[in-house]
């Protein structure tokens with residue numbers, strides 16, 4: 001929990017606040033934009049959560065925050081409300097109840113999001129959250145984790161602890177395998193790889209040499225740090241300022257990715273987004289046009 005003595009001056013007065021330890025990962029801003037925005041390179045509370053749903057979202061962001069930089073005094077931060085937020089993850093992203101946001105972002109992955117997929121063929125974890133007993137217990141209740149898919153080498157966080165807890169298979173592309181220990185399956189090449197009838201690995205080198213997006217049911221695209229929605233730009237984008245391997249390669253990867261059909265982009269960093277498939281294809285074309293300009 002955040003320290004009231006370190007409360008940022010940019011916060012609006014009231015019970016919810018961000019303190020000076022914020023690393024500006026943007027998690028709280030996409031989870032609860034009605035409460036949090038950015039000022040002076042960090043997040044702050046621009047409006048105190050006014051109704052029950054806004055309070056719930058603010059407290060979920062408090063639990064997800066990788067650095068414990070969000071505080072909530074009474075009446076928003078009552079013990080029971082905080083406990084309910086802690087036990088709420090993984091939170092379903094839509095009413096299909098298949099894909100869930102894990103919360104519990106890890107500072108070691110600069111607050112990247114990770115995603116839990118409940119499916120008959122074996123549950124998936126896409127990238128690794130911070131390991132906590134509360135989250136592990138909830139994942140266990142949901143049937144555990146069969147496979148842990150790593151989109152790239154930056155967002156691996158506590159994957160070894162999840163592997164140890166659930167005995168899951170850990171998958172990464174050879175380009176990002178490096179010295180990572182306890183990897184069970186290594187993907188090769190740039191062609192899409194069918195991991196299961198409902199699950200495709202789409203290698204997307206660029207952000208890193210071994211970046212991969214994973215596509216579930218031709219609906220949910222787990223974008224890692226390859227692709228996300230930009231709230232500031234108002235379109236789908238890639239991280240030009242955090243492209244660790246090669247921007248031209250990233251552009252070619254994006255063109256190949258745009259040929260696939262999907263509705264959701266669920267990234268590590270940046271905003272998730274959802275569009276009907278035809279509109280998503282149009283948005284991906286906009287992204288490709290933008291890439292040509294930067």
Ligand code: SF4
Nearest residue numbers: 022023025026028065
């Ligand atoms: S989630 Fe935490 S670290 Fe990330 S921007 Fe919000 S307050 Fe800062």
